[in-house]
Amino acid sequence: MAGFVASHYIATITFLGFVPRREGAEIEAEAVAEMPLTLGGFDREFHAGVTRPSCSRVANIHPKGTEIRNSRQLSILSEEEMAEIAKEMGLPRLDPLWLGASLVLKGIPDFSHVPPASRLLSASGVTIVVDVENGPCNYPAKTIDTVQPGFGKAFKPAAKGRRGVTASVERGGALRVGDELKLFVPDQRSWLG
Numbered sequence: 115m116a117g118f119v120a121s122h123y124i125a126t127i128t129f130l131g132f133v134p135r136r137e138g139a140e141i142e143a144e145a146v147a148e149m150p151l152t153l154g155g156f157d158r159e160f161h162a163g164v165t166r167p168s169c170s171r172v173a174n175i176h177p178k179g180t181e182i183r184n185s186r187q188l189s190i191l192s193e194e195e196m197a198e199i200a201k202e203m204g205l206p207r208l209d210p211l212w213l214g215a216s217l218v219l220k221g222i223p224d225f226s227h228v229p230p231a232s233r234l235l236s237a238s239g240v241t242i243v244v245d246v247e248n249g250p251c252n253y254p255a256k257t258i259d260t261v262q263p264g265f266g267k268a269f270k271p272a273a274k275g276r277r278g279v280t281a282s283v284e285r286g287g288a289l290r291v292g293d294e295l296k297l298f299v300p301d302q303r304s305w306l307g
Contacts, residue, residue, distance in 0.1 A: 117300075117301040118232075118233055118298040118299065118300060118301055119298065119299055119300075119301045120296060120297075120298050121296075121297040121298065121299055123221060123222045123223075123296070123297040124221060124294050124295070124296050124297070125219035125220060125221040125222045125225075125234070125294065125295045125297065126219065126220050126221055126292065126293070126294055126295075127217055127218070127219060127289060127290070127291055127292060127293045127294075127295065128193050128218045128219065128220050128291065129145065129193075129210045129215060129217065129218035129291065130145065130146050130147065130148070130149045130216070130217055130289060130290070130291055131143045131144055131145045131146060131210060131211060131214075131215055131216060131217075132144060132146065132149070132156050132158050132159040132160075132216060133159060133160040133161065133214045134158055134159070134160060135160055140253060140256045140257040140260065141212065141213065141214035141253045141254055141256075141257045142211075142257070143210070143211040143212075143213070143214050143215065144211070145210075145211065147290060147291055148288055148289070148290045148291075149216075149217075149288065149289045149290075150286075150287075150288045151240060151242075151283045151286045151287060151288070151289065152283065152286045153283055153284075153286055154184075154187070154283070155184070155187030155188060155282065155283055156187070156188070156216065159187070159188075159216065161184070161186055161187055161188070161189075162184075162187055163184050163187070164183070164184055165181050165182060165183060165184050166181070166182060166183075166184040166186065167179045167180065167181060167182075168180040168181075168182050171249070184282060185243075185245040185246075185280060185281075185282045186245065186280040186281075186282070187216075187281065187282045187283060188216035188217060188242065188280065188281040188282065188283070189213075189214055189215055189216045189217075189248055189278060189279075189280060189281075190215070190216060190217045190218075190219060190225075190234075190242070190244075190278050190279050190280075190281050191210060191213060191215045191217070191218050191219070191225075191277070191278035192218070192219055192220070192222065192225035192226065192276070192278060193218050193219065193220040194220065194223070194225070195225055195226060195276035195277075195278065196208045196210070196213075196218065196276075198272075198276055199269070199272045199273050199276050202268070202271075202272035203265055203268040203269060203272045204265070204268070205262060205265055208258075209261075212254055212257045212258050212261065213254045213257075214253065214254065215278070216281075217242075217289070219234075219295065222297055225278065225279070226247050226248070226275060226276050226277060226278055226279060227247060227275070228244055228279065228297065228299065229244070229299050229300055230244055230245060230246050231243065231244065231300050232244040232297060232298060232299045232300065233284065233297075233298040234281075234295040234296070234297060234298075235295060235296045235298060236287070236289060236293050236294070236295055237293070237294065238287050238288070238293075239285055239287055240283075240285060240286065240287035240288070240289055241283070241284040241285035242281045242282070242283060242284065242295070243281055243282050243283075243284045244279045244280075244281050245279065245280045245281055245282065246279065246280060247275075247277065247278075247279055248277045248278050248279055248280045249274075249277060250269065250270045250273035250274055250277045251270070252270065254269055254273075255267065255269040255270055
């Protein structure tokens with residue numbers, strides 16, 4: 115495994131939340147001030163667990179429903195990218211509750227494209243592993259449409275390339291709103307494939 119290099123970016127957590135259940139086509143998240151994390155994620159989160167059934171995002175690799183490691187315990191968004199999405203949609207702001215966000219960070223540019231396998235490290239040692247960019251989907255669009263009628267259809271195109279990342283917990287502990295996370299990136303050159 116490659117080593118990691120400390121970047122000069124330090125993000126501040128501006129929001130913590132979780133999706134307690136998934137029933138229907140909308141996302142209904144709840145905010146928390148503190149989030150105790152284990153290797154299975156946040157136990158109140160719908161996406162928690164060390165493993166999960168495969169979904170459409172990995173259908174070309176695993177038959178749907180196959181048990182796989184859960185690299186999608188958390189959904190992390192950028193406050194700056196959320197502002198860009200809202201502006202493009204014609205809204206004054208996007209509420210992270212509408213997007214099913216686990217964490218919203220401020221301070222890392224082009225956050226949705228940080229390299230996969232990057233680490234976000236808190237001062238207390240909590241470590242989050244970035245999986246991949248989180249593609250925009252219809253669930254937030256439907257939620258947005260219930261609270262801002264007529265705006266839901268604009269979400270997916272506006273969020274393309276700015277929907278944040280999925281992630282999992284590498285080292286547990288508690289995160290709080292206002293905590294800082296330092297970005298570490300893999301120490302390797304870009305793939306030439």
